[in-house]
Amino acid sequence: MIIILSSSATKENLKHVTQMLEERGYGVHLSEGVETTIVGAVGVPSDPSGKAEVMEQFQALPFVDKVVSVSKPYKVVSKQFHPDPTIIDVRGIKIGDPAFVVVMAGPCTVETEAQLMEAARAVKAAGAHILRGGAYKPSTSPYSFHGHGEPALKMLAAAREELDMPIITEVLDVRDVDLVCRYADILQIGTRNMANFPLLTEIGKTQVPVMLKRGMSATIEEWLQAAEYIASQGNKNVMLCERGIRTFETYTRNTFDINAIAAVKELSHLPIIADPSHATGKASLVNAVSRAAVAAGADGIIIEVHPNPEKALKDGAQSLLPEAFVKLMHDVAPIAAAVGRHI
Numbered sequence: 001m002i003i004i005l006s007s008s009a010t011k012e013n014l015k016h017v018t019q020m021l022e023e024r025g026y027g028v029h030l031s032e033g034v035e036t037t038i039v040g041a042v043g044v045p046s047d048p049s050g051k052a053e054v055m056e057q058f059q060a061l062p063f064v065d066k067v068v069s070v071s072k073p074y075k076v077v078s079k080q081f082h083p084d085p086t087i088i089d090v091r092g093i094k095i096g097d098p099a100f101v102v103v104m105a106g107p108c109t110v111e112t113e114a115q116l117m118e119a120a121r122a123v124k125a126a127g128a129h130i131l132r133g134g135a136y137k138p139s140t141s142p143y144s145f146h147g148h149g150e151p152a153l154k155m156l157a158a159a160r161e162e163l164d165m166p167i168i169t170e171v172l173d174v175r176d177v178d179l180v181c182r183y184a185d186i187l188q189i190g191t192r193n194m195a196n197f198p199l200l201t202e203i204g205k206t207q208v209p210v211m212l213k214r215g216m217s218a219t220i221e222e223w224l225q226a227a228e229y230i231a232s233q234g235n236k237n238v239m240l241c242e243r244g245i246r247t248f249e250t251y252t253r254n255t256f257d258i259n260a261i262a263a264v265k266e267l268s269h270l271p272i273i274a275d276p277s278h279a280t281g282k283a284s285l286v287n288a289v290s291r292a293a294v295a296a297g298a299d300g301i302i303i304e305v306h307p308n309p310e311k312a313l314k315d316g317a318q319s320l321l322p323e324a325f326v327k328l329m330h331d332v333a334p335i336a337a338a339v340g341r342h343i
């Protein structure tokens with residue numbers, strides 16, 4: 001942390017700042033220029049309030065111009081802490097392996113056994129590795145479908161059995177963590193729950209792999225801090241998922257932030273998955289955005305596929321028909337090869 005004093009700051013003011021730093025357990029490194037005095041805080045605070053609060057305390061002083069943090073507000077998930085990529089093994093499928101691009105696919109929501117199995121068999125035949133399907137669905141409207149709950153988890157488990165495919169499914173509520181952990185190979189945390197800190201903390205106490213979706217209005221730094229909530233509790237099996245953010249654009253459901261794929265690779269060792277289905281909201285755009293994501297370095301993609309999108313209870317407009325998913329797999333493979341990976 002660096003504290004820049006205002007040009008009118010006096011010797012007394014400087015003394016005040018140094019004392020405050022020492023009281024909080026920091027060492028002091030001083031740089032006195034002609035116009036500005038810069039005070040560097042060295043070491044780790046012993047103050048029980050966190051660093052962000054200490055920064056605010058200094059910012060509250062009238063003779064302080066600016067307080068700047070030099071280190072990142074997350075550690076366990078940062079690349080500095082762990083330079084090698086994290087590879088998460090899910091029943092033998094290696095997510096985050098630099099040689100491999102993982103494909104997760106399936107319906108948005110588990111509707112019926114027939115619908116799930118038709119989608120699951122189709123995505124498996126096309127080469128997908130992991131089956132997706134929601135049993136607990138977040139919904140902007142309280143009147144829409146919220147998922148079948150445990151019966152849907154049982155259907156997913158049966159599909160896993162038949163097709164030998166791991167399953168990813170969303171856990172929406174902290175009260176359901178134990179139950180969903182009994183079925184899921186990967187827990188999904190949805191965009192609306194990225195900042196549900198009690199849920200993140202609870203999932204952090206398990207060892208179940210988790211895919212943390214980016215909050216639709218979250219910065220990359222906030223998203224990494226959310227991942228830090230999980231990892232700092234001991235669950236290091238965290239992957240991130242870029243699913244599009246809110247912008248002024250209305251043609252697409254969200255705006256896919258391709259920057260985030262490259263930025264996460266630069267800042268963190270965690271695997272990054274792209275979700276072109278929710279990012280675009282339009283089946284016609286999913287193929288192109290999947291290719292872009294893989295070209296940018298995504299470790300995987302998650303795609304919504306439905307045998308009958310016009311009858312889907314949720315997200316029909318962005319769901320691919322099985323044929324379109326076959327084409328997507330075919331089109332993404334050479335892009336993966338071009339960046340030195342295979343599917």
Ligand code: PEP
Nearest residue numbers: 108190191192213243278
């Ligand atoms: C989903 O995966 O179906 C979903 C609800 O995603 P998101 O949380 O990104 O909206």
Ligand code: MN
Nearest residue numbers: 108304314315
């Ligand atoms: Mn969906």
